[in-house]
Amino acid sequence: MRGFWRALAIFLFGGFMGAMDVAMNANAVAVEQSMRRAIMSSCHAFWSLGGLIGGLLGGGQSGNSMGDIASSVLDRNHDGSSLDDIASMAFNYVTGK
Numbered sequence: 001m002r003g004f005w006r007a008l009a010i011f012l013f014g015g016f017m018g019a020m021d022v023a024m025n026a027n028a029v030a031v032e033q034s035m036r037r038a039i040m041s042s043c044h045a046f047w048s049l050g051g052l053i054g055g056l057l058g059g060g061q062s063g064n065s066m067g068d069i070a071s072s073v074l075d076r077n078h079d080g081s082s083l084d085d086i087a088s089m090a091f092n093y094v095t096g097k
Contacts, residue, residue, distance in 0.1 A: 024047065028040050
């Protein structure tokens with residue numbers, strides 16, 4: 001019976017991930033139409049960057065050796081400013097500011 005619940009969980013996870021991908025792409029299309037320029041490739045690049053950063057943070061939280069790497073890459077000054085810099089740069093690039 002445990003195998004059934006695992007299969008159901010994997011199926012639901014895949015369905016929700018697919019739904020999230022559709023929602024993100026729909027949002028990017030709406031932003032593209034309002035900005036009147038192509039930004040879909042930039043959106044996909046920043047989504048991938050977000051996945052990379054999330055993976056590094058998850059590795060750091062799991063207590064393995066990635067913790068030191070993730071903390072040095074993501075927080076150079078140990079004040080949380082590095083992630084803010086990345087988010088600000090992404091926003092300025094997408095909005096053209």
